[in-house]
Amino acid sequence: MFYKVLVGNEVQCQMCFRKCIIPEGRRGACRNRENRKGKLYSVVYGRPSAVHIDPVEKEPQYHFLPGSEILCIGTAGCNFRCRHCHNWHLSQRSIEEMAYVYDLMPEKAVEQALKNKIPTMSFTYNEPTSFYEYVYDIAKLAKEKGLRIIWHSNGALNPAPLKELLKYTDGVTIDLKGFSQRAYDNSSAELEPVLRTLKIINKEGKWLEIVNLVIPTINDDLEEIRKMCIWIKENLGVDVPLHFSRFFPAYRLTQLPPTPISTLEKAYEIARKVGLNYVSIGNVPGHKYNSTFCPKCGKKLIHRTHFMVLSNDIEDGKCRFCGQEIPGIWK
Amino acid sequence: MRLFKLASQLFMGAILGIFFLLPHTGSQAGEPSLKEAYFYRKLGDNETQCLMCPRKCLIPEGARGVCRNRENQSGTLFALTYGRPCSIAVEPIEKAPFWHFIPGHKRLCVATVGCNLRCKYCQNWHISQKRVEEVRHYNLSPEEIVEIAKREGVKSICFTFSEPTAFYEYMYDIAKLAKENGLMTSIVSNGFINPEPLRKLTKVLDAVKIDLKGFSEDFYEEVCFGRLEPVLNTLRILKEEGTWVEIVNLIVPPLNDDANEIEKMCEWIKKNLGDEVPLHFIRFFPNYKLTHLPPTPVETLEKAIEIAQGVGLKYVYIGNVPGHKYNFTYCPKCGRCLIKRVVFFLLENNIVNGRCKFCGEKIPGFWGRNLKKSRGGEHAKTREEKNLDFTNCAHNTGLAILAV
Numbered sequence: 001m002f003y004k005v006l007v008g009n010e011v012q013c014q015m016c017f018r019k020c021i022i023p024e025g026r027r028g029a030c031r032n033r034e035n036r037k038g039k040l041y042s043v044v045y046g047r048p049s050a051v052h053i054d055p056v057e058k059e060p061q062y063h064f065l066p067g068s069e070i071l072c073i074g075t076a077g078c079n080f081r082c083r084h085c086h087n088w089h090l091s092q093r094s095i096e097e098m099a100y101v102y103d104l105m106p107e108k109a110v111e112q113a114l115k116n117k118i119p120t121m122s123f124t125y126n127e128p129t130s131f132y133e134y135v136y137d138i139a140k141l142a143k144e145k146g147l148r149i150i151w152h153s154n155g156a157l158n159p160a161p162l163k164e165l166l167k168y169t170d171g172v173t174i175d176l177k178g179f180s181q182r183a184y185d186n187s188s189a190e191l192e193p194v195l196r197t198l199k200i201i202n203k204e205g206k207w208l209e210i211v212n213l214v215i216p217t218i219n220d221d222l223e224e225i226r227k228m229c230i231w232i233k234e235n236l237g238v239d240v241p242l243h244f245s246r247f248f249p250a251y252r253l254t255q256l257p258p259t260p261i262s263t264l265e266k267a268y269e270i271a272r273k274v275g276l277n278y279v280s281i282g283n284v285p286g287h288k289y290n291s292t293f294c295p296k297c298g299k300k301l302i303h304r305t306h307f308m309v310l311s312n313d314i315e316d317g318k319c320r321f322c323g324q325e326i327p328g329i330w331k
Numbered sequence: 332m333r334l335f336k337l338a339s340q341l342f343m344g345a346i347l348g349i350f351f352l353l354p355h356t357g358s359q360a361g362e363p364s365l366k367e368a369y370f371y372r373k374l375g376d377n378e379t380q381c382l383m384c385p386r387k388c389l390i391p392e393g394a395r396g397v398c399r400n401r402e403n404q405s406g407t408l409f410a411l412t413y414g415r416p417c418s419i420a421v422e423p424i425e426k427a428p429f430w431h432f433i434p435g436h437k438r439l440c441v442a443t444v445g446c447n448l449r450c451k452y453c454q455n456w457h458i459s460q461k462r463v464e465e466v467r468h469y470n471l472s473p474e475e476i477v478e479i480a481k482r483e484g485v486k487s488i489c490f491t492f493s494e495p496t497a498f499y500e501y502m503y504d505i506a507k508l509a510k511e512n513g514l515m516t517s518i519v520s521n522g523f524i525n526p527e528p529l530r531k532l533t534k535v536l537d538a539v540k541i542d543l544k545g546f547s548e549d550f551y552e553e554v555c556f557g558r559l560e561p562v563l564n565t566l567r568i569l570k571e572e573g574t575w576v577e578i579v580n581l582i583v584p585p586l587n588d589d590a591n592e593i594e595k596m597c598e599w600i601k602k603n604l605g606d607e608v609p610l611h612f613i614r615f616f617p618n619y620k621l622t623h624l625p626p627t628p629v630e631t632l633e634k635a636i637e638i639a640q641g642v643g644l645k646y647v648y649i650g651n652v653p654g655h656k657y658n659f660t661y662c663p664k665c666g667r668c669l670i671k672r673v674v675f676f677l678l679e680n681n682i683v684n685g686r687c688k689f690c691g692e693k694i695p696g697f698w699g700r701n702l703k704k705s706r707g708g709e710h711a712k713t714r715e716e717k718n719l720d721f722t723n724c725a726h727n728t729g730l731a732i733l734a735v
Contacts, residue, residue, distance in 0.1 A: 029389040
């Protein structure tokens with residue numbers, strides 16, 4: 001889906017911001033879309049390399065059926081080149097290099113979710129944009145069967161495919177990898193298309209949560225974080241949950257230390273001060289801000305330790321203590 | 332008018348791939364060794380990211396960028412066309428078109444294959460949309476190019492025909508050497524280049540002609556498979572760096588001839604670059620993948636001129652319409668004709684010391700030294716005279732030089 005044919009069997013992929021021009025026999029930057037005689041094919045369709053059942057908190061989605069399970073699907077490939085990628089053995093490889101490739105056509109995948117009574121299907125681990133056709137077909141089918149659909153993305157896809165997929169989407173988690181082009185250089189990517197995506201998801205009224213992995217020296221400038229929070233407030237509103245996630249050395253950034261917790265706490269303070277209502281700290285199991293607090297009365301609403309929900313005091317989408325309405329998908 | 336391309340004198344041996352290009356028999360230089368590309372980064376796993384143009388291609392081992400010129404071999408990016416020009420010609424500067432850049436002088440044009448855009452109307456697709464293996468080429472080092480330029484007595488070297496960004500390393504090295512040897516340099520480019528390589532390049536360039544192919548992202552997207560914004564950014568940077576710029580807008584009805592769009596473009600130019608930037612509206616002729624479209628009606632071009640003048644641009648021209656009165660340069664103050672051209676040929680030049688001969692108005696551009704009154708179709712008599720006085724070049728037009 002989403003490509004143009006040029007001259008001499010060359011094609012231009014229209015899926016993500018890169019708009020790769022792909023000559024015959026080659027693949028795009030995502031390693032998943034291959035030009036065969038002037039037609040662009042997805043080589044990972046129906047061939048996931050990771051299929052797991054996770055808690056929805058792991059996505060992370062903190063305002064989406066807390067404590068429920070999601071059926072997660074990932075394949076090989078990604079259109080980014082994040083030097084900190086912790087799923088690089090999936091995302092930075094082509095399908096031929098995968099240790100496991102399952103044969104799971106959309107019907108079977110949906111069947112699995114239904115059989116295991118899992119309410120939500122999720123596309124995560126690697127970049128869903130890179131296996132869009134597979135995501136799209138599953139999402140469409142799953143919606144017909146009453147399942148919910150969420151996905152976790154770097155957000156650098158183009159408006160047309162995004163809008164098409166949002167029709168069959170309930171919630172989206174977007175990695176905002178920083179708030180400067182410099183931070184995005186670390187991913188060999190661009191910031192602008194991601195901001196565009198965030199605005200579109202928000203405008204289409206789909207549930208959105210944002211993850212910002214704070215990496216020392218790459219994107220931990222507090223002024224930059226403040227700017228990001230202000231941008232979120234002005235463009236998406238104060239009710240979009242923002243997760244500051246801790247970085248651990250991985251892939252090509254093993255020389256960096258893990259993010260100091262104090263940095264994450266500073267970021268938390270900044271975001272709250274800017275006025276964002278739902279800010280949390282991730283990848284620090286047991287931290288106070290794994291939990292969700294009521295922005296009005298300040299009481300703890302959802303008590304989490306890492307991915308586990310210990311208590312939930314949201315009733316009918318409202319704070320049980322003060323009645324404040326909490327946005328999200330609660331049932 | 333078709334561009335002059337030179338055929339190699341020498342028989343090109345069988346091409347067996349990049350590593351096995353056979354040297355021209357009897358060639359003095361043989362195949363040059365591969366040149367490592369400028370402006371790219373290594374990502375690990377032998378993958379590279381080219382940083383030359385806004386596409387920022389991710390290039391895995393064994394593959395090339397969109398321009399077809401930059402190849403990743405074992406994790407190193409190489410500029411395949413370095414030292415391998417496919418076109419070399421001596422032409423009048425008016426053909427670029429540069430109409431405020433020492434009128435009438437001869438330039439040495441240099442091009443290799445390759446381009447980072449895919450314009451459906453490309454006039455030079457037989458080199459721009461080809462790989463180095465598909466087109467015959469010379470083997471000429473930057474030193475040899477500069478030697479040829481000196482031998483031919485040209486005043487400048489111009490990188491044109493295909494996209495110079497696609498052969499940046501070769502262009503840059505030649506331009507640098509040319510400047511050291513007292514030659515002037517110019518490029519004809521689509522402007523689809525990143526700021527860093529552009530700024531570096533401006534240090535060795537005197538003049539830049541940018542194709543502003545339209546003024547909507549849609550047009551760039553649909554017809555050129557590129558983007559407008561980076562081109563505008565290039566123009567802003569050139570202005571900042573003080574490089575002489577002329578702009579060409581090829582009008583292709585019905586794709587980019589909307590009067591509102593042209594007006595917006597002119598206003599943008601005036602606001603961001605000033606009212607003294609020459610703007611050339613060029614007539615489209617059916618070509619490449621747009622052979623079903625008719626040539627641009629001359630009235631459309633004249634309407635564009637009216638719009639541009641209405642906005643307040645001082646130097647607007649019509650190109651690809653031989654003999655049209657807007658082939659001429661007029662003084663914005665007194666309105667008199669300053670430079671008479673027919674197509675690419677200079678007939679008369681009334682700019683003296685960079686000013687209108689009649690009213691003294693300063694005319695922006697490079698006007699060179701000792702520009703004498705036009706001498707019509709008369710030959711320059713001696714080599715020395717030819718070198719110094721470029722008021723007449725009609726007889727040298729398109730004369731292929733040669734001798735590898």
